[in-house]
Amino acid sequence: MLLLILAYLGGALTILSPCILPVLPFVFSRADRPFARNGLPMLVGMALTFAVVATLAAVGGGWAVRANQYGRFVALAVLAVLGLTLLSERVAEWITRPFVALGNKLTEHTGSQDDSVLSAAGLGVATGLLWAPCAGPVLGLLLTGAALKGASVQTTLLLLTYAAGAATSLALALLIGGRVFALMKRSLGAGEWVRRALGVLVLAGVAAIALGLDTGLLTRVSLASTGGIEQKLIDAVRPPPLVQIAVKAGDTLPVEGDLPTLDGATQWLNSPPLTAQSLRGKVVLVDFWTYSCINCIRALPYVRGWADKYKDYGLVVIGVHAPEFAFEKDPVNVIHAVRDLGVDYPVAIDNGYAIWKAFGNEYWPAHYFIDPQGHIRHHHFGEGDYQQSEDVIRRLLTEGGQKDLPGGYVQPNAQGAQAAAGSGDASRSPETYVGYARAQNFAG
Structure with missing residues (x-):
């Protein structure tokens, strides 16, 4: 139970880490839509995908890493298209025209395709494939345990709990961001500019991930931001490891x-x-x-x-x-x-x-x-x-x-x-x- 709490808190702290920056535009791209039908399915898809991918990467060997790399390429392409649709309504209409016709037939009794729970979950899956949280002390502990113990329900549960912690903090940010977005549309009439700015940020996030900045530069910056807090959490739930002790002639050997x-x-x-x-x-x-x-x-x-x-x-x-x-x-x-x-x-x-x-x-x-x-x-x-x-x-x-x-x-x-x-x-x-x-x- 303590390890589950630790995993959850470690995940929640990721919002303080610069490594989360590249995926924030994907999360906020639907901030102006109902949370239950858009934000929540997206975060659930992100958490589940991350837990499965991280488990396979830790215990599945090279084939899992290669498979995930192909998935990342597809996800980058999908999210790049998302960024383009946010930049221009004309581009959005042109790209989505063939899908709208099909979507209208499938969802004519359940609402518009743009508000589909499945499309939001799909966006979450793409985000989960790309999300590479900084391997601070808590995530390092979980991934090491996964590599040592192999595939198990406990391994996936811990990684899912970590992702759930991250999804919780992102959900709070998304709820607040949605209210700010709605306020700006009502009072400033700036909804179109905000949407275009999100499109630019989505494309910037895609570029950052494609260039490896999320696992390179941002990782090095992030370790200094949350590593100390995470290590204190780990020390609070388990005793610190033994340290190396030099023995000199005449020293009494303690009972350990x-x-x-x-x-x-x-x-x-x-x-x-x-x-x-x-x-x-x-x-x-x-x-x-x-x-x-x-x-x-x-x-x-x-x-x-x-x-x-x-x-x-x-x-x-x-x-x-x-x-x-x-x-x-x-x-x-x-x-x-x-x-x-x-x-x-x-x-x-x-x-x-x-x-x-x-x-x-x-x-x-x-x-x-x-x-x-x-x-x-x-x-x-x-x-x-x-x-x-x-x-x-x-x-x-x-x-x-x-x-x-x-x-x-x-x-x-x-x-x-x-x-x-x-x-x-x-x-x-x-x-x-x-x-x-x-x-x-x-x-x-």
């Missing part, structure tokens, strides 16, 4: 929680199913990873090295494979990756993200260090700090009564994709980051 249940794994590799109870008395390293994540791949040589070095001294390493993409949910793919990457310690396939959610994890890779009493004593996110992580393992083993631990630090000297960042190895990896801002270490 207890090892959660591992019952949610959909399959175990290299081991029968393990439980938190069966691991009591052992030092446990839980490594959240996924096989196409380059950061996970680079960390694996160290995790494998720790597992081999300390397995006879009470260390149990568990790899929790939590997929980031749909193809990583295929157990056959995971089995092949585990074999190819030389992972011989237990691996829990967490396709349902049960273990991920039990830990409250948000990162790949993520390492959680558990003492023999089942308490989480340390965590580390991302690559690096390997000596510090090994020091934590040694300290927990010593606290558990182990003596004469092997000295030195693991130095895997991995090659290829598993080589550490900055090692000078320019071998190709299975993953790359898209965007010039990520290209500072690119070799090619």
